Amino acid sequence: xxxxxxxxxxxxxxxxxxxxxxxxxxxxxxxxxxxxxxxxxxxxxxxxxxxxxxxxxxxxxxxxxxxxxxxxxxxxxxxxxxxxxxxxxxxxxxxxxxxxxxxxxxxxxxxxxxxxxxxxxxxxxxxxxxxxxxxxxxxxxxxxxxxxxxxxxxxxxxxxxxxxxxxxx
Numbered sequence: 001x002x003x004x005x006x007x008x009x010x011x012x013x014x015x016x017x018x019x020x021x022x023x024x025x026x027x028x029x030x031x032x033x034x035x036x037x038x039x040x041x042x043x044x045x046x047x048x049x050x051x052x053x054x055x056x057x058x059x060x061x062x063x064x065x066x067x068x069x070x071x072x073x074x075x076x077x078x079x080x081x082x083x084x085x086x087x088x089x090x091x092x093x094x095x096x097x098x099x100x101x102x103x104x105x106x107x108x109x110x111x112x113x114x115x116x117x118x119x120x121x122x123x124x125x126x127x128x129x130x131x132x133x134x135x136x137x138x139x140x141x142x143x144x145x146x147x148x149x150x151x152x153x154x155x156x157x158x159x160x161x162x163x164x165x166x167x168x169x
Contacts, residue, residue, distance in 0.1 A: 002143040005131035019116045062149045073137040
């Protein structure tokens with residue numbers, strides 16, 4: 001039986017690596033008082049292009065829709081919670097952008113940490129609850145269609161080198 005959520009879990013690992021670096025940078029900023037706008041511009045670009053534009057697009061537009069077609073094979077519907085958390089993450093990103101525009105380093109740190117903590121918890125739920133549920137709910141034919149649709153999602157303009165630059169500055 002085909003596994004259509006492993007690719008999403010693998011993408012989570014990339015996101016979690018960036019989150020670790022962001023949390024470390026927040027700690028450094030608090031201790032040193034130094035403001036690294038370039039770093040956070042890359043972080044926001046990564047979130048918008050990769051985490052939200054690429055990864056969340058596959059979840060929201062493909063996997064979640066397929067799962068909703070199979071509600072009779074699921075014991076509950078966690079998708080509204082996942083969508084709410086995606087929206088909450090977007091609000092944190094908006095808060096990061098606003099803080100950067102106004103030069104509010106404290107607001108930037110608060111929103112960056114909020115985003116990171118939300119995503120750590122969110123990824124835990126998806127990897128351990130939602131994805132196993134999806135694997136059980138979808139049949140092989142549906143999984144083939146989901147996999148085919150994944151390949152149609154554009155990775156956006158965030159290059160692998162840019163991710164490496166965030167993970168290994």
